Amino acid sequence: MRVAIEARNLSRWYGNVLGISEINLEINPGITALLGPNGAGKSTFMKILTGQLKANIGEARIFGEKVWNNTHIFRHLGFCPEDDAFYEDLSGFEFLCGLLSLYGYSQAEARGRARQALDLVELSDVGGRQVRSYSRGMRQRIKIAQAIAHDPDVLILDEPLSGLDPLSKRRIIKVIKEFKNAGKTIVVSSHILPEVEALTSEIILIHQGKIIARGDIYFIRDLIDTHPHMIRIKSPQFRQLAKSMASEDYLLKMAFEPENQAVVFETHDRDRFFNRLNELLLSSPLVIDEITSPDDNLQAVFDYLVGK
Amino acid sequence: MTSIREKGYHHWEGQFLEKQRTFWPITRTGLKLAFGRKHFKLFYTFSFIPAVVYAVIIYISERLEDFKSISQGAEKIFQINPNFFKSYLTLDILYFAILLLMSIGGAGLLADDFRHKAVQLYFARPLTKADYLLGKAGVVIFFVGTLTLIPAVLLYLLKLLFAGSFGFFLAYPGLILSIIACSLFLILFFTAFVLLASSLSNNRNYVISIIFGLYFFSEILRGIISVIFRSPLSALFSITANLKQVAAGFFQVKPPYDYPWYLSFLLVSLFCLLSYLVIKHKVRGVEVIK
């Protein structure tokens, strides 16, 4: 069986700025998430995969065929760009029909497919409205509709969930999963871990233009768990809280912020820490104003992985 | 358990800050962006060539004896009088340079804000529509002012300096006022024209096309109407002809077209007023989707 997506020694830079460097990978059917902080090179990688940019070194292939300037392959490829850009004066339906006509479909077939795509992303009722009047969630969904309307085998989605409300996210996740169930190959980029978790367990970590890890999402979770966590609690009784927690063996460090009435704990077992905190809150009149995790994000994991 | 916070009314005991010159940061940013555009500095520098040429003429006019070989037969050029200053302020090449500069640095003043939906960001600050428009107008005022008012006044001072006496001042006591009034009128017109064009679209290319399209179209229209009706009033259709006619009025010299200069003055003033109303209507904090 041919590999769906293949990157060989892929490198791309913009003047002196490095986009991606020596990326080698193969992606098979299913959902694969490209995970990395902003500016990591996710979009550059996706643009090369979809023939928008040419790699300075190396080559990207889809189903064994090179992508750059190979229009034939675009019949099997759907691309949802990151930018919130549209032909604003067109209606959602016209937007889809116009793009579908570029596949050589007859007008009737293009209209049929456009309607089907609108149904899939639950926009049928507003298909006749100008795109400029769409909400953020609708715009994101119509963008996905144009990527799936021709029923591609490979779907590349650049940050499809960014800036969406939970309901819209759920809708888009549903559409992407339906595609996966149909045996397609989907690559999704994101910089938000919970978003990716809801989509897939197969992830590729990209950082500063390089792939630093690839595998199951639980591997990342484990990394997070073995990597010490910081938990900042703001409370008028922050010293009392610190005193109550000090005897716990999973606590590594404590630091006070008297000016903010807060204490920062460092622990390597977040679950046990929060269980103990719950017990304390139930058994004593402690008042807590705020709980935050200053490093509970991908950046912390990336920093950890790259040894910062 | 923490108690539910009581919802109450709090008196605000702060003080309002005195109104600041809120338009200035907008102007400053506009100028910075304009100078940051490709080739802008080069075009801006070239735009001063006419002023330099006029300065050289003033110099030669005071040294006619030394430059006999150049000035022979062209004495009229070296006569420094109100017509000389009027001719500087009505140079076609100067107007073209202003429009070119404003196409590069001014076309996007409002259009870019519309395109990026940035107007609402301005109005989320303590800023009135007048502050916003004044800030944007400041950019055009700066460039048109530095190409009209400042060089014209400097040329006047240069003439006084080179002459070394107050003879010129006494010969034309109202000239400096004419220079200032005419320059201010030009500044007003170009500001209204550029901002109007910029407010008509969110596409910078379209704005540039409007600026030059209307400029050339008005001249062509004048040409056609003049051929058909053979009336000097056809000049009322042309941007440059109107500006030249008004300038003649300010400098109290013979107007280039045979009709009272105040007709052009009224027409241009009406255009500025209408432009202001259109711009004011177009600049809204909320996008209305029809």
Next chain:
Amino acid sequence: MFFLLSSASVLLAVIIRGYQLAGHWTESGQIIFQNILMVFFLQFLIVILSLFYGTSLVTEELEGKTLPYLTSRPVSRAEIIIGKYLASLALTSIMLVSTVLISYLILNIDRDFRLKDLWTVARYSLVLWLGLAAYLSFFTFLSTWLSKPILLGLAFGFGWENVIQYFPGTTQKLSVVHYLKSLLPQYTAASGRLSFLFIRLEPTRDWLSVLILILITAIFLALAALLFSFKEYLMQD
């Protein structure tokens, strides 16, 4: 806006016709129309229409960041450019030809009007259309080549094209307008005030002018398609 600009000639024709019917105007509708044709359509409208639509062709997609929607479809980049060019040409042709025709009819329809007069207006329209196609092709090329093509386009359309045509000899042949003028009815000093537009014109033969205009269109369109096929476009932020 451009529809309004195009229809300015119609408005002008209505005013002139009214003036003519009132008995204030003695010159024939043909002569008046030729004046409008030379000054408004030839020197202004086809240049501004092609300038705006041609230079926007790629720039608009780049500034609006909509280019990936087109370049991720199974159509070659050359087809995209040619398709967009043809769409712009179709739109501008409608604006041009309809206003030429209407203005002509307004100025010339009377009892003496014959069907063969329509041949004259068809010929004018065709010449202007050839000019439009050539300018549009050149500005399309600028759009694929430069990130800000409009200023160079302005310099070419209203600077170079205006100045070079009054140069003697072969120099004037380096403009598009020279070949268009060669195909239009020649002015003499007696035929109107706009005869100055033809001073120094050393006309090229009709068939050669048509051929050169078609070649200009084809060459710049091919260059645009070629450049667009191999050039990478980075979206503006």
